[in-house]
Amino acid sequence: MKAKVYVTLKKGVLDPQGRAVMGALKSMDFGEVKDVRVGKYMELELDGASKEVEEKRLREMCEKLLANTVVENYRIEIE
């Protein structure tokens, strides 16, 4: 089964990469851009049991490796 994981910086955490992208967009005449936040997006192919079990396992993967839960949030989608 396929799973998607979205990792984003928590609100209030400074996002220098997003700032840089916004600056670049503004300098390219995309003045309508008011804010940019950059995150990670992962597609995982899993050979797992049930959806319920895999969701639990994915949460574990996120907590342990995929996201830094001190400054990042994560969201899981299983197809």
Add this chain to the structure above:
Amino acid sequence: MKAKVYVTLKKGVLDPQGRAVMGALKSMDFGEVKDVRVGKYMELELDGASKEVEEKRLREMCEKLLANTVVENYRIEIE
């Protein structure tokens, strides 16, 4: 308005970052992981005109800066 941009590597393009993540997950006893592809996820805050105009502008941003269309695909979602 808010927009989300997903940038992923095209099929067939080697993803060393994904490989590294997969290796790490396997070594942490997540053996059910068969493949991992890592992409980028961006949230943009736009102060734009209509949804139609902004979608066109976002495509332009992706083509020019946000994605490397030689090796990457992008997907846009406007809220």
